[in-house]
Amino acid sequence: MPEPILFAYVDPGTGSYLLQMALAGMLAAGYGIRRFWAQIKGLFVRQDGRADADRE
Amino acid sequence: MRTASDPAGPLTSSFRDPSGHVFVRDGRVLRQVNRSYAMQFERLLSSGLYDALAAAGLLIPHRELPLESATDVYRVLEPERIPFISYPFEWAFAQLKAAALTTLDVQKRAVDHGMVLKDASAYNIQFRGAAPVLIDTLSFDIWEEGTPWAAYRQFCQHFLGPLALMSRADVRLGALSRVFIDGVPLDLVADLLPFSSKLAPSLLVHVHLHARAQRRHASGTVDRQARRSFTRTAMLGLVEHLERAVQALTYGARGTAWVEYYDQTNYTAAAMAEKERLVEAFVKRAQPATVWDLGANTGMFSRIASAAGAYTVACDGDPAAVERHYLDCRTRHEPRVLPLVVDLANPSGPMGWNHEERQSLLDRGPADLVMALGLVHHLSLTNQVPFDMVAEFFRRAGRALIVEFVPRADSQVAAMLARMPALGPRYTQEAFEQAFATRFETIDTALIAGSERRLYLMQAKGRS
Numbered sequence: 470m471p472e473p474i475l476f477a478y479v480d481p482g483t484g485s486y487l488l489q490m491a492l493a494g495m496l497a498a499g500y501g502i503r504r505f506w507a508q509i510k511g512l513f514v515r516q517d518g519r520a521d522a523d524r525e
Numbered sequence: 526m527r528t529a530s531d532p533a534g535p536l537t538s539s540f541r542d543p544s545g546h547v548f549v550r551d552g553r554v555l556r557q558v559n560r561s562y563a564m565q566f567e568r569l570l571s572s573g574l575y576d577a578l579a580a581a582g583l584l585i586p587h588r589e590l591p592l593e594s595a596t597d598v599y600r601v602l603e604p605e606r607i608p609f610i611s612y613p614f615e616w617a618f619a620q621l622k623a624a625a626l627t628t629l630d631v632q633k634r635a636v637d638h639g640m641v642l643k644d645a646s647a648y649n650i651q652f653r654g655a656a657p658v659l660i661d662t663l664s665f666d667i668w669e670e671g672t673p674w675a676a677y678r679q680f681c682q683h684f685l686g687p688l689a690l691m692s693r694a695d696v697r698l699g700a701l702s703r704v705f706i707d708g709v710p711l712d713l714v715a716d717l718l719p720f721s722s723k724l725a726p727s728l729l730v731h732v733h734l735h736a737r738a739q740r741r742h743a744s745g746t747v748d749r750q751a752r753r754s755f756t757r758t759a760m761l762g763l764v765e766h767l768e769r770a771v772q773a774l775t776y777g778a779r780g781t782a783w784v785e786y787y788d789q790t791n792y793t794a795a796a797m798a799e800k801e802r803l804v805e806a807f808v809k810r811a812q813p814a815t816v817w818d819l820g821a822n823t824g825m826f827s828r829i830a831s832a833a834g835a836y837t838v839a840c841d842g843d844p845a846a847v848e849r850h851y852l853d854c855r856t857r858h859e860p861r862v863l864p865l866v867v868d869l870a871n872p873s874g875p876m877g878w879n880h881e882e883r884q885s886l887l888d889r890g891p892a893d894l895v896m897a898l899g900l901v902h903h904l905s906l907t908n909q910v911p912f913d914m915v916a917e918f919f920r921r922a923g924r925a926l927i928v929e930f931v932p933r934a935d936s937q938v939a940a941m942l943a944r945m946p947a948l949g950p951r952y953t954q955e956a957f958e959q960a961f962a963t964r965f966e967t968i969d970t971a972l973i974a975g976s977e978r979r980l981y982l983m984q985a986k987g988r989s
Contacts, residue, residue, distance in 0.1 A: 477666070478542055479644045481675040483746060484739035489673035489763065491738075492730065493755050496762030503765070 537881040542644070544663040545599075555590065558600040562663060565640075566600065569665050574638035578659070583631050585651075585660045602662060608815070608836040608863075612883055613647035613683065614703035615865040615873060617847040618691045618776040619855070620657070621699070624650040625684035625771045627657040631664075632674070633764045636757065641668035645680035647708070648883075654860040655851065673755045674763060678739070681731055682708025685770060689732060690714055692774035693722050696844045699866070706877050711736040727770030778848035796975030801829060803971055804898065804927060807982040808833045810968070811925045813893030819869060819922070820900035824850040824862060830896065831861040838892070840867035869900075869918075870908040887921050891988075895923030898980075901957070902931045906941045906948055912960035920964040926983040930957050934977050954979075 535546035535557075544562035548555055558566050569575045578584035587602040613621060624647055632642045643666040651660045666675075674680075683702075686709045690698040694717055701709045715736040722728045792800065804826050808816070816830040821839035823846050830837040839862055841847050850864040867873065872886040897919060904910045919926050931938050932954055942949045961967075965983035972979050 477643055477675040478544075479646075479676060479679055481673070482678040482739055483744075484737075484742040485678035485681075485735065486673050487742055487745075488730075488735055488738040489677055489759075490754060492763070493673075493759040496766055497756055497758040498762075500758050500762030500765055 537879070538648075538877070538883065540878075542661075542663060553603060554606060556587070556602040556604055556662060557598055558602065558663060560597045560599040563599045565666055566663070568640060568667055569662070572638040572640065574635060574640055574665070575662075577634055577638070578631060581630075581634075582656060583627060583634070583659060584662065585658050587662060604660065604662065607651045607653065607658075607660060608861075609838050610884070610889060611652060611838075611863060611865055612703075612873065613650075613687070614700060615867055616699075617844055617851045617864065617866055618688070618696060618699065618778075619848055619851050620652065620864075621647070621684065621688055621691070622771060622774065623855075624657045625680075625688060626768065627659065628680065628684065629764050629768045629771070631659050632676075633761065635665060636668060636760050636764070639668055640665045641674065641760075642666075642676050645676035645683060647683040647702070652863050654862060655854040655858065656860075668760075670757055671755055674760065677763070678711075678735075679708060680767065681711055681735055684708075685731055685767065686711055686714035688771060688774045689722065689728055690717055691844075692776050693718055693728075696776055696848075699844065703873070703876070706883070711739060725770075725773065727766060727773065731767065731770055776848060778845040778852075793975050796973055799974045800898075800976075800978075800980070801826070803973060803980050804896070805829050805833070807927045807969065807980065808835070808894065808896075810982060811894045811927070813925065815892045816894045816896060817890065817892040817922055818896045818898075819919075820897060820903065821850065821864065822846045822899075824853065824864060826896055826898055827862045827864070828859075830894070831859065835861065835894070837862045839864045840869065840886075842866065842868040842870075869904065870910070890922050892923040894925045894927065895919050897926065897928045899929055899931065901928060902935075902938050902941065902952075905952060906938070906945055909945075909948065911951065912957050913963070916961045916964045920985045920988075924985050924988050925968075926965060926981070926985070928961070928981050928983065929973075930954060930979045930981070932977050932979075 535548050539547040543559065544565070545556060545558045548557060575584065579586045585604045587604040590601045590603055592598060592601060613624070616624065627650055628642070628645050635641055642664050644664055649659055649661040649664060650657050687699055687702050690701065690709070698717065711732055715733050718728070718732065723733055808830055813830070813835045816835040816837040818827045818830060818837055818839045821827050821841045824839050827837045827839040839850060841850070841864070844866050847864045847866045854862050854864060867886060873883070875881055875885045875888065876883040901915055904915050905912060919928065933939060933942060933952060942952065961983065965985055967981055967983050969982045970979060
């Protein structure tokens with residue numbers, strides 16, 4: 470297994486790293502909850518497959 | 526495009542990433558992949574990530590060229606050519622937002638394939654018409670699950686910070702990206718944002734707390750073992766959180782003098798139709814592959830050039846006008862018009878390392894045809910640039926020129942001259958024609974019926 474950090478030529482910033490780790494639990498929980506609701510919603514609502522309007 | 530002193534060496538913009546570099550050979554733009562990056566590059570291909578991103582239009586497609594020597598070169602790629610390289614400080618709000626969302630989409634798909642973006646520079650995104658695309662094929666690293674996103678800081682500095690300033694403080698702060706070439710420092714963003722930005726949880730976290738964390742840990746290091754807790758779900762949560770933060774930032778593109786310009790001109794509907802007909806006829810005679818529409822406003826005439834098959838860079842100094850133009854291009858899936866925010870009185874100069882990392886506007890030309898419609902009186906009067914200097918700029922910018930002269934009798938010019946009477950004596954049609962005659966040959970000229978204005982089709986002297 471290579472050490473991918475070798476290719477991190479952009480300084481990630483210690484503060485930026487630590488902030489992400491501090492937020493990890495909240496971000497994961499938020500993601501999990503949204504996925505869960507999306508699944509519940511998916512049982513009742515037909516997907517319309519609309520593309521992202523801001524990027525088209 | 527300029528290269529470093531070694532003509533076969535890397536482009537002067539391509540030197541930071543040790544994974545490889547871009548160079549020009551026989552007029553073709555090529556990307557070298559270094560042997561040290563072989564494992565990452567192979568993973569990009571074998572994981573299916575390259576195919577998925579290229580198919581979605583998110584990553585520039587390339588073809589591999591046969592290797593000529595077996596040094597540290599692992600691969601040579603020929604990416605699809607980008608018609609015109611533009612820079613983040615030249616983009617309207619919606620363009621920077623689209624580039625940010627593209628970057629996040631790429632990151633999300635990369636994580637799905639066990640990889641990660643190792644950088645999130647806005648300069649890695651370019652536009653093909655209205656569509657943003659990642660051009661750096663070597664931006665990917667194998668993701669060691671548990672590790673936070675190394676490019677998070679760069680993403681916030683290049684995208685989220687400037688977008689927040691443009692949306693929540695003033696759209697003109699987008700120009701800060703021209704000063705800070707590696708993105709706007711987050712402590713400055715935090716200082717410039719209004720207090721109300723702290724009430725938006727995403728800005729509170731990714732700008733305000735982020736800036737504070739950076740300040741507090743400015744010189745610290747992170748224990749490598751401690752970095753193992755950033756799970757895949759946390760990474761996807763981070764990307765989604767940033768996506769929602771970007772989506773929530775908006776800009777209305779109202780309230781500037783220029784954005785309502787077409788509603789307030791001196792043209793009758795018939796005269797405007799006549800002007801469009803004349804411009805179309807002149808464009809068809811010039812047969813350009815590339816057009817620079819200078820002072821393009823919301824792009825009424827850029828569309829004519831694009832319809833004639835020319836890739837058209839539409840420059841205007843008004844961020845609101847460019848915003849509307851870009852949104853219109855996006856709605857129409859315009860493949861050949863690139864609207865950019867450029868102040869012609871102070872166009873982008875050569876910048877970055879050694880004055881050559883980012884090219885000036887003129888260095889990215891010349892265009893086959895320059896269009897300067899309803900522009901010269903603004904340059905000559907509002908910006909006080911004499912006709913011969915305007916003509917010289919146009920000659921450096923393009924091989925041919927469609928230019929409009931608005932005479933003193935026109936009420937708009939008359940109002941300007943009333944405010945700046947000292948410029949009156951030099952603002953005459955004779956002086957205009959004389960100044961341009963030293964640099965251009967007039968191919969055709971026509972009065973725009975129903976107005977006092979005149980159009981010229983010119984060819985630059987001493988240029989094929």
